[in-house]
Amino acid sequence: xxxxxxxxxxxxxxxxxxxxxxxxxxxETAMAEIVAWSRLIxxxxxxxxxxxxxxxxxxxxxxxxxxxxxxxLAAATGSRTARAGERLTLARQLSRxxxxxxxxxxxxxxxxxxxxxxxxxxxxxxxxARLAEPILLDLADDPAATVEDxxxxxxxxxxxxxxxxxxxxAAAQTExxxxxxxxxxxxxxRVTGLLDPELTLQFKTWLxxxxxxxxxxxxxxxxxxxxxxLAVRLSEGGRRTVMHVAVTEQTLTGEGExxxxxxxxxxxxxxDARRMAYTADLRRVLRDADGALLNLGRARRLATTDQxxxxxxxxxxxxxxxxxxxxxxxxxDHIQPWHPTGRTDLANLAPLCTPDxxxxxxxxxxxxxxxxxxxxxxxxxxxxxxxxxxRRPWQQPGQPRQPRQPRRQTxxxxxxxxxxxxxxxPTPTxxxxxxPTAAxxxxxxPTAA
Numbered sequence: 001x002x003x004x005x006x007x008x009x010x011x012x013x014x015x016x017x018x019x020x021x022x023x024x025x026x027x028e029t030a031m032a033e034i035v036a037w038s039r040l041i042x043x044x045x046x047x048x049x050x051x052x053x054x055x056x057x058x059x060x061x062x063x064x065x066x067x068x069x070x071x072x073l074a075a076a077t078g079s080r081t082a083r084a085g086e087r088l089t090l091a092r093q094l095s096r097x098x099x100x101x102x103x104x105x106x107x108x109x110x111x112x113x114x115x116x117x118x119x120x121x122x123x124x125x126x127x128x129a130r131l132a133e134p135i136l137l138d139l140a141d142d143p144a145a146t147v148e149d150x151x152x153x154x155x156x157x158x159x160x161x162x163x164x165x166x167x168x169x170a171a172a173q174t175e176x177x178x179x180x181x182x183x184x185x186x187x188x189x190r191v192t193g194l195l196d197p198e199l200t201l202q203f204k205t206w207l208x209x210x211x212x213x214x215x216x217x218x219x220x221x222x223x224x225x226x227x228x229x230l231a232v233r234l235s236e237g238g239r240r241t242v243m244h245v246a247v248t249e250q251t252l253t254g255e256g257e258x259x260x261x262x263x264x265x266x267x268x269x270x271x272d273a274r275r276m277a278y279t280a281d282l283r284r285v286l287r288d289a290d291g292a293l294l295n296l297g298r299a300r301r302l303a304t305t306d307q308x309x310x311x312x313x314x315x316x317x318x319x320x321x322x323x324x325x326x327x328x329x330x331x332x333d334h335i336q337p338w339h340p341t342g343r344t345d346l347a348n349l350a351p352l353c354t355p356d357x358x359x360x361x362x363x364x365x366x367x368x369x370x371x372x373x374x375x376x377x378x379x380x381x382x383x384x385x386x387x388x389x390x391r392r393p394w395q396q397p398g399q400p401r402q403p404r405q406p407r408r409q410t411x412x413x414x415x416x417x418x419x420x421x422x423x424x425x426p427t428p429t430x431x432x433x434x435x436p437t438a439a440x441x442x443x444x445x446p447t448a449a
Contacts (some may be wrong), residue, residue: 038110045087045111046104051247052091086115093118099137112138112147115313120154123169124161132157159267166259167269171362173197197266198276205263206233247273275361276335303332303344314376318353320360321370321380325353333357335369335377350377359383 024030053060056069066072074084090111094101100117103109117136121129132154139153140146162165178191195203210229211222220228244263250256255412260273315327330351334344352360359381361368368380 013407034278039107042104042109043107043110045090045114046107048087049091049094049104052087053094056088056091086119087123090118093122093129096126097121097133099133103137109137109140110147113150116140116150116154120151120352123158123165126415128157128161156374164269167271170196170269170272174358175305197262198268198272201262202264245273245276247277252277271361272358275358303349307344307346307349308332310346311351314374315349315351318356319350319377319379320352320356321378323353323356325356329353331357333360335379337364347375350379351378356381358373 024033052069052073061067061069061072064072064076066075070081070084070088073079073087077084079087094104097117097192100109100114104111104114117133117140120136121132122175124132135157136150136154140150142149146268158169173196177194177196177199179191179195182190182192184190207226207229210232211225213220213225218225245260245268246263247260247270248256248258251258251260251273254274261267261269311332312327317323317327318325318330319333330353332349333352335348335350336343356379360379363381366382368382371376380382435436
């Protein structure tokens, strides 16, 4: 019976969309029909969401030899993976959002807003989702609000109810980032990708100063100007990348965990701000209670130019085991973290490429430091904790946060890093002797290069 009803529905839909169906000649009628068709599509999406929940409960994708329901859905409907993911997220969250489910079924909320609400609550528990649902539905009903507004509101709710998860969410964003350059048939390259907030801002501030219009006669669109700016940057035609990060002194020194803020207002975890400060120009900024600037100190760096030159004389590549990124393209990292007690001494510095430096700062308890006889170090990353069960002790709520430190050992059979001709390695640190530590300098406003 259900199959006959479905076939009848498909026949009626085909009749409505047949090539011979009348198309309005005036714009107003055409736009009204566009809205009507969109509402019909939304009703269809509601029906798909309900049936996806049934298909997932019965593991229906296995009937077609697919590993996941999302893979089956994308292939069976000819949709993009992202669209299939939106549909699956909505189907999985509707059981926790009864008001949204009812309104989606009756067609009083569009699919885009429903998908944004479902995505916003997927990291909340059931009680938090019930509290967030009416707030997000009210915003979706506002004629002036967009789907992006609903998504941003959902993110704000998540930040409010789970501030401690900010670092984990930032790490998850970094894990999702990717960049692809594919050759087209005419020899050009198509660039696609996804970047985390920090890298997005760095990329924009690196290019946009050179992507402004050159007067009224400049007919290039913004995309063309950004491509031209990239060509200038890659040809060494511009200054180094500069971005401003506002951070309190307490966060920078580890006395607090309040987030730092990029210059566009995006909040970043305290741990990321400290990592960025390791290789940044630091300025002490004093403001009054109203936020007015009172004093701007001189810029200074934690690692000096001479120290960087000495590191480049010792290392040829990134210090992470197996990484071949040249040392001159790497950041100068503190082996024992600058926060809370790592000194900015030559013996405590090593080159790490940007991705490895970011990973080390977020997983310091999964980094093994192996001292080499020539004074250099090799950093071994244990990316799979199940294979390397080195975990932090459980921390009860209310207890002070304990700093995590990399583990250190001396290698028995070292592979020394070659130094350029005429450059000798410094005297290595004897086994069992730890690097000296001291309190870090204090600053409140790093400018990352």
